[in-house]
Amino acid sequence: MKPHLLKLSTGGPLQSFSIRQDTVPYINNRWHYHPEVELIHIKKGEGLQFVGDSIQRFASDELLLIGSNLSHYWRFDEAYFGDAPPVKADIRVAHFSEKFWGDQFLRLPENALLKSLLERAKLGLRIVGPTKVAVGQLLEECLLAEGTKKIILLLQILDLTAKCQQVQELSSLGFKDLPENAEEGRINRIYEYSFANFKNRIETEKIAEVAHLSTNSFCRYFKSKTGKTYSQFLMELRVGQACKLIRENRLDMKRICFESGFHNLTSFHKSFKSATGKTPLHYQQEFFNKK
Numbered sequence: 001m002k003p004h005l006l007k008l009s010t011g012g013p014l015q016s017f018s019i020r021q022d023t024v025p026y027i028n029n030r031w032h033y034h035p036e037v038e039l040i041h042i043k044k045g046e047g048l049q050f051v052g053d054s055i056q057r058f059a060s061d062e063l064l065l066i067g068s069n070l071s072h073y074w075r076f077d078e079a080y081f082g083d084a085p086p087v088k089a090d091i092r093v094a095h096f097s098e099k100f101w102g103d104q105f106l107r108l109p110e111n112a113l114l115k116s117l118l119e120r121a122k123l124g125l126r127i128v129g130p131t132k133v134a135v136g137q138l139l140e141e142c143l144l145a146e147g148t149k150k151i152i153l154l155l156q157i158l159d160l161t162a163k164c165q166q167v168q169e170l171s172s173l174g175f176k177d178l179p180e181n182a183e184e185g186r187i188n189r190i191y192e193y194s195f196a197n198f199k200n201r202i203e204t205e206k207i208a209e210v211a212h213l214s215t216n217s218f219c220r221y222f223k224s225k226t227g228k229t230y231s232q233f234l235m236e237l238r239v240g241q242a243c244k245l246i247r248e249n250r251l252d253m254k255r256i257c258f259e260s261g262f263h264n265l266t267s268f269h270k271s272f273k274s275a276t277g278k279t280p281l282h283y284q285q286e287f288f289n290k291k
Helices: 109-123 130-144 148-163 186-197 204-210 215-226 230-248 253-259 265-276 280-290
Strands: 018-022 037-044 047-051 054-058 062-066 072-076 090-096 125-127 167-169
Touching: 018 130, 037 072, 037 130, 047 062, 047 230, 054 230, 062 109, 062 130, 090 130, 090 148, 109 125, 109 148, 109 167, 125 130, 130 148, 186 204, 186 215, 186 230, 204 215, 215 230, 230 253, 230 265, 230 280, 253 265, 253 280, 265 280
Parallel strands: none
Antiparallel strands: 018 090, 037 062, 037 090, 047 054, 047 072, 062 125, 125 167
16 A cells, blocks of 8 residues: 655644644545654544554554654544444544754754654654553643643653653564655555455465566565565454454454454464464453453
8 A cells, every 4th residue: 555645734824733633533544654743642443553564453542653754544443434433533643843843953962862752753652651641631731722832742742752661662673664656556456455355365376466466576575565474464454353353342252263364263363472462362351351
């Protein structure tokens, strides 16, 4: 899927950065990138999250910092769309240029941690723990603030995040993002076919045909563009679906295994633990014990 370059508004001639609240997820539901840094707090919403080469489920109360020009995509679940969706999204998102405060600001010795944070954000960061709560509250204030107070609140947010020890990097260190002039449509065809058919067996020959490549060329092409093999990508897509079904708590594990595209329980358990670090049962227990 070719990421779209989005041209973001700073919010008006009297604002140096933007912050907004979204209650419908359409604007986030595409693969895109932009030169601005993005801080997003998904207060309410669930779906599949793509940040660079990372694919994971996201749930309500996620806080992420996405660095400049890092492609990302919040694929909200189908329940959030339609004329009368049964559930509503609630999102706070801020966008700012790394240099909106001037060329010299990040070179100040006092801002070494802040500069390091923005460099790390180029892999995508998830913020957890007490810092997530504090940043979420400050984002609420920033949404309503005006003038200098708004800039002060953004700096407080970034200062807290830079000092946070509970930060998870999302993309791998070896990830290389797609160039802007990537071949039009090819990655898009691969992704869309995979989304539509991941519950079934997808042979390498078939997905190579979708990409209009030979089998060997497809394997090299996909690895060069995403940093992972197609089988790794497909496994993560299926595990993401399994996480969603476990959280919905409507099916037994055997049904979840097959509804997620796995064809035997052994493969399901092995892949799930490889992707999440937990067995499906442990993931289920941990999720419902937190509620």
